[in-house]
Amino acid sequence: MIDLNTKLGNRLSLSNPILTASGTFGYGDEISDIVDVELYGGIVTKSLTLKPREGNPPPRIVETPSGMINSIGLANIGVDLFLEEKADFLKIYRGKVIINIAGRTDFEYCEILKLLTEENWIDGFEINVSCPNVSEGGIEFGTDPKILSNLTRKLRDLTDKFLMIKLSPNVTDIRIPAETTQKCGADAVSMINTVYGSAIDINTKKPLINSVIGGLSGPAIKPIAIANIIKAYQVIDIPIIGIGGISRGEDVIEFMLAGASAVQLGTVHFYNPLAINEILQFLEEYCSQNNILSIGDIIGKAEV
Amino acid sequence: MIDLNTKLGNRLSLSNPILTASGTFGYGDEISDIVDVELYGGIVTKSLTLKPREGNPPPRIVETPSGMINSIGLANIGVDLFLEEKADFLKIYRGKVIINIAGRTDFEYCEILKLLTEENWIDGFEINVSCPNVSEGGIEFGTDPKILSNLTRKLRDLTDKFLMIKLSPNVTDIRIPAETTQKCGADAVSMINTVYGSAIDINTKKPLINSVIGGLSGPAIKPIAIANIIKAYQVIDIPIIGIGGISRGEDVIEFMLAGASAVQLGTVHFYNPLAINEILQFLEEYCSQNNILSIGDIIGKAEV
Amino acid sequence: MRKFKETGVVENVKIARDIYRLKIKIPDIVNSVEPGQFLNIYFQDSPKIFPRPFSIAGVDDNNILIIYKVVGSQTEKMSYWQKGFKIKVLAPLGNSFELDSENNVSYVLIAGGVGVAPLMFFRDRLFLMGITPYFFIGAKNRNELPIAEDTKSKLYLSTDDRSLGFAGNVVEHFKSMLGSIPKPVSVYACGPNQMNKAMAKLGIEQEMKLQVSLERVMACGLGICQGCTVKIKSATSDCHYSLVCKDGPVFKGEEIILTADER
Amino acid sequence: MRKFKETGVVENVKIARDIYRLKIKIPDIVNSVEPGQFLNIYFQDSPKIFPRPFSIAGVDDNNILIIYKVVGSQTEKMSYWQKGFKIKVLAPLGNSFELDSENNVSYVLIAGGVGVAPLMFFRDRLFLMGITPYFFIGAKNRNELPIAEDTKSKLYLSTDDRSLGFAGNVVEHFKSMLGSIPKPVSVYACGPNQMNKAMAKLGIEQEMKLQVSLERVMACGLGICQGCTVKIKSATSDCHYSLVCKDGPVFKGEEIILTADER
């Protein structure tokens, strides 16, 4: 037996390094009839906002070569309904529960965090900073170091729970937001959120995504995720949670060698809902074949 | 017969909107036995540097989902040998000849341009600004608006020929370099150059690209290219030459609807060397089916 | 209960131009599937990553039937599958057609092209209950008609190119016959968006009970990606988004707001 | 002259564990291909975009033969190809083995696994010239030996697991026999990197004439991407990069600098 325990700083430990990625696994209960949710080290929920959101008009998704673009527009049930409807399931869930939070203003992020940090069945927060900041003319929270550090500090002050910032790859230099969030007290960073992408229907001349530009995910972006993780790993000490196109056990190893302490499965849930089973089996095999006693030993061990 | 003539500003006209992408077609002569080079509106050469370069150590290429990463390291024969060995072929070539230039300092770019702008068989220049500027601590020319405008202005002063700046997608906001180059007198921008990417061999723990981080190209990046072109088209008036994962005639139409006046074929030459034949045939069919008399009529016509 | 299964192809035969019938072995769910439900087929090693949804067109003791048309690369691959080929499927998914609450209604099924699939399964169910429905099937031309005769329904065929049956589309055909079908009618439709729109309009005009099975591009088919939205008008809200894969694919005619820019 | 062709599979048979022989119809080039050259096979609709290079293992009146081993997804797909399946190929590519300039040399061919392919073609040529070469073939075990007997060469087989022939690898086998092969020898080798390295070392130690066919990951196979570089020591330069697809795949033993970190 390989030791898959994963410590993400001082505030969170996982029974294995595989989490779900926000927006690709609902709140855990939706596909628990198909996938054994207990196999994951933890669940990261769909982004929650203060009020429920209908999300963007269709079309919201389109297939692209080895990937997809989505523009769901943060459709979600809002924090109140979440507590009402989803808490029961998540309370008895044995893995860790990480709530992904999105907002339009610092105030919104803070309000949600305040509401949720009291709940003892919640183990931590992932902050989706790829949202337009309406108080700052729509610039994304994650792309401006000042906006990002303001938000991170405020959130850090409000919770003693695990706090992770989810970084966008749509920046010139990922090291800047990575360093910023570490400096402001975040426990970890997760990366990458989706990459800007678009597609046009040549027959109707309409964008295949109603919001025109959406987020690219899936295997196509895996090399982009790896590059960003390698860069970030060189400048920060807090754990990196790797995301982007992970489909197989091999990919998990690749992300960890690049510097990820844990990973999230996203789009793969759509094309292979039972990926987690195959991945855990592969990790066992890889580690025993390579005499690795604890999966944590390979973090950042790529000879870059 | 559809009118495929394409005017790229006042300094360059093409018989059709399909060019080759730098580094994926050599200098035109290398695969002229397989592909009919006259079918292209023009050839964009492999990046030329002042002195010959051996390029990076292997491995230099790796396959990724629907794409590839390369780090050739600008291996090229240098401007002198180029003039000696390649001019004869390009002089009799009936399409347009666009020389792609790379350098480490403003001086290097300027020297090459000076040497080449006198040659009357050369129709224009594409400037590869995804190179580290050694005088500015290795920051890429393309990512800093000041460095980019300095270089563009200097080059503009040196030539009356068609001058196109090739933009990198590895920036927070593509509109900034796009506007910068327009302001500094460039005739056109081409986009996108490759996206940062990396991959690691999980058995050897070594990067699958010697330089660790290389450039991602191929169908995987097509949505990224489309998104960048849509954004740039909204802020600049000079022509955009679209690049990134184009494989089929459908893709060419998609790029043009997004705002590209012409396109370049890159990685597709590796997996379908005769793509140009299929693409030209498709353009004819699409235009006649949709009652388009001149291909130029569709530029930017996506209802975004 | 929906299940993710690795299973095998039992039969794959061409039944019309570009149209095939595929039999897939899934013994443990055949008893729980309902007409209107669909399944997901998964593909390995493809640049197209989404599973493909297909309506369940029938069941026998061990197998599920689907009827599919070759329209792109994945359905083309399917057409090459031979007996014994291993595939992964998730079934059953989505909701189903509801029987009319009244007893003496005329059941009318309206199918455009391969939209015939879920309605054939529904027809089987009705027939088992002793009901012989009216079955209108339209296609572009006779070569694309998935079935030519039927013992379990009163079959009405139409072709756009006049090559067989009624000359015109299936909605026109139905409209032309409406007078001679005993009232009240309960109508079930499945076809291309264009046809579904026309049916929804007709349903409201004629104040008919109507259920329509819709199609949307789906990433998951499971209700988790929130990608397959359709605008719905319901009793409680004027307009909101529903998920075709989870709240559908079957919707009441009066619920549907099919806007111009939806695919 | 290399040509890009859409053509068809003539035969595809299993000849050993995971090893197949594929016959492809390309009548207009069979007369111009040389032993050592390779071809590109192109794949449609795959997330792996590179064509796959394979050595030409022989020709007949109309066809080119290759011998391939299933090692990943594309070679697996190939193993399902049936007679008549349409494929796109580009051939011939690369340089070829050079005959020794001297007359009375002993030709020795050293193959590791499917490295046998180009050497079988070379053996055919030698045999036509009245030369019967020494042919050393090594494999992990007897089930992976591509050929078991040969009338056109003096065949020497070895297996790592001692299941057939000499017990050990093919380089050791050759070394053990070197004393009994009439000098001078001219050696031609093709196999995994490990073997090629060992051969290059042996070649220098023994001052043998040696030609080695190398493999590298290739994006284009055409000499345009500059991706398939190998470090070469030549008369004019101490060390520079050559392209395996264009300057190779055959290199002189003394040219090769195989560094540890190359794949």
Ligand SMILES: Cc1cc2nc3c(=O)[nH]c(=O)nc-3n(C[C@H](O)[C@H](O)[C@H](O)COP(=O)(O)OP(=O)(O)OC[C@H]3O[C@@H](n4cnc5c(N)ncnc54)[C@H](O)[C@@H]3O)c2cc1C
């Ligand atoms: C609930 C549901 C039930 C369906 N039942 C059937 C059925 O019984 N028989 C049948 O032949 N088809 C059915 N379809 C449609 C079927 O899923 C598509 O034809 C198939 O996905 C096309 O795959 P492809 O790769 O061959 O084509 P692609 O190359 O992906 O696409 C070809 C064309 O089909 C459209 N298309 C692609 N995916 C979908 C999709 N998920 N939904 C709708 N249109 C799509 C594209 O927009 C394009 O115009 C159903 C779809 C849904 C959503």
Ligand SMILES: Cc1cc2nc3c(=O)[nH]c(=O)nc-3n(C[C@H](O)[C@H](O)[C@H](O)COP(=O)(O)OP(=O)(O)OC[C@H]3O[C@@H](n4cnc5c(N)ncnc54)[C@H](O)[C@@H]3O)c2cc1C
């Ligand atoms: C000049 C040349 C001649 C060759 N001749 C033959 C031959 O006659 N018979 C034969 O069976 N094979 C030959 N090969 C190797 C063959 O090209 C690979 O086995 C094939 O590309 C693997 O494809 P895949 O998708 O099945 O495997 P993949 O999944 O792509 O890879 C499986 C393994 O093969 C390695 N590999 C992948 N591509 C290449 C490549 N281009 N070169 C070397 N290793 C690779 C990978 O690193 C990996 O370890 C030759 C290669 C070259 C460069």
Ligand SMILES: Cc1cc2nc3c(=O)[nH]c(=O)nc-3n(C[C@H](O)[C@H](O)[C@H](O)COP(=O)(O)O)c2cc1C
């Ligand atoms: C349909 C869909 C919905 C998503 N919703 C969210 C979200 O609500 N919040 C968030 O932070 N990320 C969201 N993401 C991004 C994923 O969590 C993940 O960062 C991204 O998809 C890259 O990983 P992948 O390639 O493994 O999917 C979503 C992704 C997809 C495909």
Ligand SMILES: Cc1cc2nc3c(=O)[nH]c(=O)nc-3n(C[C@H](O)[C@H](O)[C@H](O)COP(=O)(O)O)c2cc1C
């Ligand atoms: C092997 C290879 C070499 C390249 N060399 C150059 C180069 O020398 N100069 C340059 O500006 N771009 C170079 N590029 C980038 C391409 O010109 C193009 O911008 C990029 O590959 C995206 O287009 P594609 O997806 O169609 O290939 C190279 C790309 C590849 C794949």
Ligand code: FES
């Ligand atoms: S397809 Fe994912 S929610 Fe319907």
Ligand code: FES
């Ligand atoms: S594979 Fe492209 S140059 Fe050799």
